[in-house]
Amino acid sequence: MGSACCKPKEPELTGLDAELEAQREAAARKKRILILGTGESGKSSLVKQVKQIFGAGLSPSEIRQIAVVLRENVETCCVSLVNAVRDLGIDTSAEPKTAALLSEFAAASEAGEVSPEWRLSEATLPRYTEIWHSSSVQAAWERRSEFWVLDAARYYFENASRFVDPAFVPNEDDVVMARVITTGIAETSYRDSGVDITLVDVGGQRSERRKWIRCFEGVDAVAFLCALPEYDQVLYEDASTNRMRESLSLFAEVVANPAFARTPFFLLLNKKDLFETMIATRDLAATFPEYRGGKDASQAVGFITKLFEERFREAAPATGSLSCHVLSSRVRVEVRDTMKAVRRTLVPSSSMRAFDSSAGAGAGAGARRDAAGGCGCASCGLCCCACCASRAVIPAQRPHPGV
Secondary structure, X not given: OOOOOOOOOOOOOOHHHHHHHHHHHHHHOEEEEEEEEOOOOOHHHHHHHHHHHHOOOOOHHHHHHHHHHHHHHHHHHHHHHHHHHHHOOOOOOOOHHHHHHHHHHHHHOXXXXXXXXXXXXXXXXXXXXXXXXXXXXXHHHHOHHHOOOOOOHHHHHHOHHHHOOOOOOOOHHHHHHOOOOOOOEEEEEEEEOOEEEEEEEEOOOHHHHXXXXXXXXXXXXXXXXXXXXXXXXXXXXXXXXXXXXXXXXXXXXXXXXXXXXXXOEEEEEEOHHHHHHHOOOOOHHHOOOOOOOOOOHHHHHHHHHHHHHHHHHHHOOOOOEEEEEEOOOOOHHHHHHHHHHHHHHHOOHHHHHHHHHHHOOOOOHHHHHHHOOOOOOOOOOOOHHHHHOOOEEEEOOXXXXXX
């Protein structure tokens, strides 16, 4: 009689094999994301939000420093605006008292920083308020596309009375809006759904970009930020250069770097809240004459997205990929949903299930939600790509030689 047929046992992992497999899985759960973009694109604001959402938040010393930074932001904006009144030849004769105040402030800030007696405080606040509300400074503010000024200047001036209060403690908006130029390289690590992620934030000003090359090796993804309002703004370093055109050129340069031949890219179009207000009064066609969408914000965002996608197709190798997201780093839920979408792209739910299965771990509620493909967003409770952020994934594709 025949013998019973048995399925051969799969070979068991040796101790060394099991250890190597565990190391492989642990490495696959660690992702390093390089955050790039021009100055003031919102990189540091994004990182601050990530700390609040996924990490331990900001330390008391960081909170205290933000209060100082906000007062300095008011001073910086005042210097830019007062200088613009002079440089643009705006008439101040109708306000002789204010004209004298502007002259006094200009003399006190010749070096680019205000002198001690003009530092923002409860005592000097009335002078800053008068300068901001003067017709000449408001005329300069309306022409802000012609000179450099922080795009949150209105926020700083309108909240200056809070900033000088001795009992002032920065709130969530203040933390995100505080602007300090990033120098050097800063790393922020956090955990999301069992994945350890490190964000590498580097300065975006031209003088800082030479440091970027140090960070190009060993990254699992590049997140490139562009602030949507940049279409009507100029560089801090060069008032003759449009910031969005600079972003487009820089993006193409980064994408073409051989170090990123197999690195996925994430385009984060930031500050959509400011953009939606700006597009109502400042036509995108003034910077890009080929644009025909008028004041429609969604049409304008679509046009800008295509500009970046075109640069990507032209510059990226065939192995590249690009995911596009639209958000406001000021809105915490949008940052959360965007970063979760990035994590899901880097570590798909199928991989997470495989890791959990091999480790013998049961999936929790968060893992079940991600396995279903959703983010649990407030809008629909399920799909991030449909409602949380504009998200499109395109492969690199060079134009046909005949095109």
